[in-house]
Amino acid sequence: MRITVKGITFSYNSAPILDNVNFSLESGQILSILGPNGSGKTTLLKVLASILSPKNGAVFLDGKNLAEISLSGKAKIIGYVPQRSEGFNTSVFEAVLSGRKPHVHFRIKKEDIQITERVINVMGLSHLKSKSIMRISGGEFQKVIIARALAQNPKVLLLDEPLTYLDIKNQFEMASLISKATKELHLITVFVLHDINLALRYSDVFLFLKEGRIEAFGGKEIISSEIIMKVFGIDVEIKEMMGSPYVLIKNG
Numbered sequence: 001m002r003i004t005v006k007g008i009t010f011s012y013n014s015a016p017i018l019d020n021v022n023f024s025l026e027s028g029q030i031l032s033i034l035g036p037n038g039s040g041k042t043t044l045l046k047v048l049a050s051i052l053s054p055k056n057g058a059v060f061l062d063g064k065n066l067a068e069i070s071l072s073g074k075a076k077i078i079g080y081v082p083q084r085s086e087g088f089n090t091s092v093f094e095a096v097l098s099g100r101k102p103h104v105h106f107r108i109k110k111e112d113i114q115i116t117e118r119v120i121n122v123m124g125l126s127h128l129k130s131k132s133i134m135r136i137s138g139g140e141f142q143k144v145i146i147a148r149a150l151a152q153n154p155k156v157l158l159l160d161e162p163l164t165y166l167d168i169k170n171q172f173e174m175a176s177l178i179s180k181a182t183k184e185l186h187l188i189t190v191f192v193l194h195d196i197n198l199a200l201r202y203s204d205v206f207l208f209l210k211e212g213r214i215e216a217f218g219g220k221e222i223i224s225s226e227i228i229m230k231v232f233g234i235d236v237e238i239k240e241m242m243g244s245p246y247v248l249i250k251n252g
């Protein structure tokens with residue numbers, strides 16, 4: 001699968017929020033969208049998820065305009081995890097199983113149950129299976145939401161700050177798990193992550209956004225103190241750590 005974003009512009013009212021955004025991604029790639037607050041990261045993710053329609057330009061999935069794909073077709077392809085999700089009184093198991101909805105025609109099959117069980121195990125949620133999602137922690141709830149998106153078996157996984165409420169160990173475990181799933185299942189994953197170093201370690205493509213415009217797009221080779229200064233306005237040093245760039249903020 002290939003996503004091609006062509007000449008996207010978007011505005012909520014008169015102020016432009018996304019301005020001529022162009023890039024493309026292939027199966028197996030993990031993209032991190034990086035930029036300061038208000039630069040348009042969530043908006044871009046929502047355009048990719050087809051929750052917002054661009055004013056100009058289009059998103060193509062294997063050459064097909066996303067705007068022309070049916071709702072049920074999109075639900076089978078795109079898994080979207082928003083920054084905030086609502087929880088209602090259902091068990092962890094049912095919440096993850098609900099990710100199978102786009103694939104269920106008449107009734108839930110054995111396969112749906114098996115996929116749900118597998119994802120719950122992989123995500124380390126087995127002990128919470130029958131607990132209500134109203135009575136689990138913020139971090140556990142975040143895992144359930146990611147599990148639901150994985151159970152959906154999407155081809156494109158869009159994650160908006162999915163690790164915010166997780167402790168440091170779980171952040172790494174989840175990022176590593178999502179990265180593994182992306183490679184093994186040939187997904188296209190797009191992350192918006194708070195932690196730039198986590199993003200650098202677990203992504204292979206980067207898109208720097210500033211005031212709705214792409215400042216840089218590419219692999220690890222585009223990570224430099226200059227681009228970080230330009231986009232975030234902070235003075236940093238880039239070190240190499242286990243084959244990934246690592247950003248250290250300088251004093252003063």
Ligand code: ADP
Binds near residue numbers: 038041
């Ligand atoms: P980021 O994710 O990079 O923090 P967003 O995409 O959330 O940025 O927001 C980009 C800009 O769009 C901000 O200036 C924000 O105030 C504005 N914005 C976001 N959502 C809405 C909305 N629903 N209505 C009007 N303006 C919005």
